[in-house]
Amino acid sequence: xxxxxxxxxxxxxxxxxxxxxxxxxxxxxxxxxxxxxxxxxxxxxxxxxxxxxxxxxxxxxxxxxxxxxxxxxxxxxxxxxxxxxxxxxxxxxxxxxxxxxxxxxxxxxxxxxxxxxxxxxxxxxxxxxxxxxxxxxxxxxxxxxxxxxxxxxxxxxxxxxxxxxxxxxxxxxxxxxxxxxxxxxxxxxxxxxxxxxxxxxxxxxxxxxxxxxxxxxxxxxxxxxxxxxxxxxxxxxxxxxxxxxxxxxxxxxxxxxxxxxxxxxxxxxxxxxxxxxxxxxxxxxxxxxxxxxxxxxxxxxxxxxxxxxxxxxxxxxxxxxxxxxxxx
Ligand SMILES: Cc1cc2nc3c(=O)[nH]c(=O)nc-3n(C[C@H](O)[C@H](O)[C@H](O)COP(=O)(O)O)c2cc1C
Numbered sequence: 637x638x639x640x641x642x643x644x645x646x647x648x649x650x651x652x653x654x655x656x657x658x659x660x661x662x663x664x665x666x667x668x669x670x671x672x673x674x675x676x677x678x679x680x681x682x683x684x685x686x687x688x689x690x691x692x693x694x695x696x697x698x699x700x701x702x703x704x705x706x707x708x709x710x711x712x713x714x715x716x717x718x719x720x721x722x723x724x725x726x727x728x729x730x731x732x733x734x735x736x737x738x739x740x741x742x743x744x745x746x747x748x749x750x751x752x753x754x755x756x757x758x759x760x761x762x763x764x765x766x767x768x769x770x771x772x773x774x775x776x777x778x779x780x781x782x783x784x785x786x787x788x789x790x791x792x793x794x795x796x797x798x799x800x801x802x803x804x805x806x807x808x809x810x811x812x813x814x815x816x817x818x819x820x821x822x823x824x825x826x827x828x829x830x831x832x833x834x835x836x837x838x839x840x841x842x843x844x845x846x847x848x849x850x851x852x853x854x855x856x857x858x859x860x861x862x863x864x865x866x867x868x869x870x871x872x873x874x875x876x877x878x879x880x881x882x883x884x885x886x887x888x889x890x891x892x893x894x895x896x897x898x899x900x901x902x903x904x905x906x907x908x909x910x911x912x913x914x915x916x917x918x919x920x921x922x923x924x925x926x927x928x929x930x931x932x933x934x935x936x937x938x939x940x941x942x943x944x945x946x947x948x949x950x951x952x953x954x955x956x957x958x959x960x961x962x963x964x
Contacts, residue, residue, distance in 0.1 A: 886920020
């Protein structure tokens with residue numbers, strides 16, 4: 637019987653399939669259902685910097701009404717981040733008490749100063765690890781790419797320095813030199829990089845002639861982007877790598893592991909198929925391992941990653957040229 641046990645950021649996991657951050661992981665009830673379905677760990681829905689600001693604003697407003705002059709001054713004058721959204725911290729405590737799998741909290745952060753205190757509160761609430769989701773949309777044309785990257789690196793360095801629990805960083809694919817950025821990120825004291833976030837893109841309603849927001853779920857083919865980058869970077873960084881984007885079935889999960897991912901995260905497929913799909917994925921990996929005579933995940937993880945000596949593996953340009961030259 638193949639053994640799917642593995643570890644991620646030093647945390648022991650029964651298998652490498654993680655439920656990624658989304659509203660599927662927002663309540664204790666949902667997380668319990670995912671645990672029962674067989675996930676190895678769960679990443680909670682992100683708390684967003686804007687939520688923290690909103691909570692503080694609400695509190696300041698209520699204090700103003702109540703005429704608590706001293707407290708109001710204290711809040712307004714400094715340390716707004718000392719008051720995080722308590723609800724999120726309660727949720728962590730509640731979920732931790734309800735399940736036995738590792739619980740990874742998630743924060744979407746832009747500004748280092750604002751996050752350090754809140755990240756400490758997440759740790760104190762009992763999260764086993766924290767995933768920093770460094771999503772923002774740099775719109776200011778006067779800010780160069782290098783500056784945006786440095787801001788992200790400074791943020792990660794500042795937050796991870798203050799924490800004792802493992803830290804992962806979830807990035808998007810829109811860096812012009814992904815290898816360089818990932819290598820600099822990995823050189824910080826972090827435990828894993830999660831590749832790649834799938835950002836919401838607003839859509840246009842042509843009847844209403846207005847913007848509309850819609851969830852854009854992934855398709856199985858979307859896995860090719862993270863598979864490629866994980867395969868190319870696996871032997872260039874020491875930290876763990878977790879693949880997110882396009883894992884819908886056991887085949888996708890196996891592709892991610894062959895590329896060199898330590899874990900794979902699933903999200904869109906949970907919306908489409910529900911937690912039952914987790915069991916199918918885990919059983920599918922097990923069946924494939926038995927067929928290929930792999931006893932443990934380590935027996936095949938990274939088998940198709942680009943070798944350390946830099947020899948080209950087919951994930952670089954050659955394959956691209958081949959694909960198009962062969963097309964009639
Ligand atoms: C409805 C929805 C909500 C999401 N919310 C978050 C979030 O709060 N934080 C985060 O880091 N990623 C979030 N994601 C991104 C997913 O965690 C995942 O990285 C992405 O959807 C790609 O994986 P998939 O192809 O399995 O869906 C969300 C995705 C969806 C579809």
